[in-house]
Amino acid sequence: MLADDPLGAHRESPADLTPYRTAFARIDGDPNQHLVVAVRDGRTVGTLHLTVIPGLSRRGAARSLIEAVRIHADARATGLGTRLIEWAIAESRRQDCVLVQLTSDATRVDAHRFYERLGFEASHLGFKMAL
C-alpha cells in the first residue's frame, strides 16, 4: 500500500523488506509508537501510525501525531479510513493527549476534506525538509 500511491510509488522498495523489518522492530520496541493494521478477510487493507509525544507547552501536555494513513485501493470508500482516524483520536484521548495532529500533502485535496469532516482544522502550514 505504501508503494501503491501517487506520492509513494517512487520512494518505496517492496522487493527488499529488510529495512522495513528493522524499522518495525524499532517501532514495536517503543511504547510511544502505535502501529495499527486493518485486516479484512485475511488481507491487510489499512494502516495508521500514531506517535505520542510528551511536551512542555500547554501545561506539560502530550500531543499525538498521525502518520502513514494508507487504505488499500480495494477498501476505499468503505468507511475504513474514518474508523482508523477515530481509533487514533480515541487512543490519543485515552493517553491524555490534549491535541492530535497530522500533516497532509497540499495536493491531497480529497484527504483535506476527509480530515475536516472528522473535526480537524487546517490551522497550520506543514513545513518539510528532505535530508
Place this chain on the structure above:
Amino acid sequence: MLADDPLGAHRESPADLTPYRTAFARIDGDPNQHLVVAVRDGRTVGTLHLTVIPGLSRRGAARSLIEAVRIHADARATGLGTRLIEWAIAESRRQDCVLVQLTSDATRVDAHRFYERLGFEASHLGFKMAL
C-alpha cells in the same frame, strides 16, 4: 517564554510548575526526545524540542519533528532561532532521519518566511484537533 507569546498567553500556567516538571521527567526519560535550551549570560533565551519518529514508509526511514521553538523577546533577531533550527537539522541527519518536519500556525507569517529561508518547504497543510 511559553506564556510570553500571542498564542501561548492563554494556555500556560507559570504559577504552578508541577505539570511542567512531570512532563520534563517524561521527556528526559525518552531517548527519542531532545529538548535543547539556549542560555546566554546565565538566562534561558531559547528552546527547541526535537522528536525522532521511527516509521515504515520511505523504506523504513525515521523522520524528526520540531516543536516548541521559542525565543525570548530579548534575544530575537540575534540569529539564535537559526542556530537552534540548524542544530535540529544536523541532529536529525546524525540520527539518520530522511525528513525533518514542523508545523507553524497559519497566522505566523514571519515564522513561515524564517523556515523557508532555512530550506523548509510549506508543502503540507497541518491539521490539528484539540481533545
